[in-house]
Amino acid sequence: MRKFVILAGLMISGLVQAQALEPQFEVIGNRVQITYFYDNGRVQQQGFYKDGKLDGAWTSYDEQGNKLAVGTYAQGQKVGEWSFWSGSQLSRVRYTDNQIAYVSKN
Template structure:
């Protein structure tokens, strides 16, 4: 019985890992990897860059399933930096980060 449970665990982990892999594309670009993650319908969920040691780096964008932007972000070796923008319903929020810390927040209405 224990062997069956272990086999089922390994099989489910393998299936979920392979399913996750089919929804993403990772391509080497110089010293970075370009990463694109897709929703099940094929639309882009996230797109950005990652270092070889798997830290988010440079630009990173997230999208709602309908294709509208959700977030535009900037990372420096895994740290949040620079000006980020978030969109939610009729609001756009600007957040400025420095060394992974929020230094400014401004909320705007979208017309």
């Protein structure tokens, strides 16, 4: 009986893992928007790919749906100003040539 309970537990945990949410893809113009999800169904990240590289706006969220990061990629490199949240603190980071050029904290 004990072996049966252990085997049943392993099978159930395998089924739960197999039902993890898969990323969603949507073609928009000449780019592909991809959305990744947490196990709770909330969006984890959303952004665009073009020619196999990150391209365009990207947003990351925590498991409660709060924004963690917002920024832009161009041909796979971070560009411009990105915003990062840690609790109530906001940091802004400016990227030049995929390198941090400036950081400000509020």
